[in-house]
Amino acid sequence: MALDHYVSQVHLKNFNSPALDGLMYAIRKSDLKRFPTRSRDVCRIEEGSTNAYLAKDRAIEEFLKEVEPHYNASVAKLRENKMDQAAIASLAGFAAYVVTCSPAAMRLNSGPLKAQLEAEAAVLDKLGAIPKAPEVLGGKSITELLADGTVNFTVDPKYPQAMGISNILHHTSVFGNSPWEILHNGEEESPFFTSDYPAAIEVFDNNTSINRIVPLAPDIAVRIRPDIRLTGTKPDITFANFNATARHLKRAQVLEINRLLVRCAEDMIFFRDDQDWVEGFVAKNRRFRVEPVTRKLRHGDGYRLASTHRVIARPEETKSG
Secondary structure (H helix, E strand, O other): OOEEEOOOHHHHHHHOOOOOOOOEEEEEOOOOOEEEEOHHHOOEEEOOOOOOOOOOOOHHHHHHOOOHHHHHHHHHHHHOOOOOHHHHHHHHHHHHHHHHHOHHHHHHHHHHHHHHHHHHHHHHHHOOOOOOOOHHHOOOOHHHHHHOOOOOOOOOOHHHHHHHHHOHHHHHHHHHOOEEEEEEEOOOOOOOOEEOOOOEEEOOOOOOOOEEEEEEEOOEEEEEOOOHHHOOOOOOOOOOOOEEEEEEEOHHHHHHHHHHHHHHOOOEEEEOOOOOOHHHHHHHHOOEEEEEEEEEEEEOOEEEEEEEEEEEEOHHHHHHO
């Protein structure tokens, strides 16, 4: 069986430490254990890129052949603000791959599907199309059973992954044709982290789409501001609307980016330098995670569902204050 990396090794190797021989440092949010690791030993799942819902179950691997070999050259072009079509395709494609194929992406994209199933069940229940449960379950309706947790819908995470793979060119097009900020980090004591979900979300306005913060190397990241007008449009992989602005960050801004990267990681944080402050920094932010959030919006006699992602403190963090 193939061990497929859901975060590309070519990306992770940019975070190798000069103090180690081909390794980088890692720390887990779950237990704060720190250890050196090789890129090939992390962020991988057996047959992670294989998806039986697709006619070509390894289709994403063909896409990656146009992304990963160009990654390092593309980062070099970004540093010099000399982007071309191939470089945009590589970096936008990397971000698109993370938000469709990683375990975090599959978990997050299962949320709206589950919410839709629950909404459909409520509609059918209201119409009397679903009989009440047997007396052993209290004779409750499906709406009541869902509300008290007796019944739950489970979404195969491979299904939203298949949907994402089928639309990978659209994701790449949206990212590549939206405004970018090139985030230069000159703070030697505070290099950028990366993670097992290196596409952190940033929310400034609840009425606009979320920004994506994508670390590319310890000294450079991008902030992608997805253009909602591109939703549903035909993919344009010439990236005719690409534009980028360079920003040189101060230390406080770098720390805020790293804070987002830690909070949005599923569990693993990777970093180049074994600084004393890293463990405490991760400890302060480890109880947060990206979660799917779905709202019901009244529409005529029914509801429409609006789904997004938010960084949310897990219950233990809320209780501790």
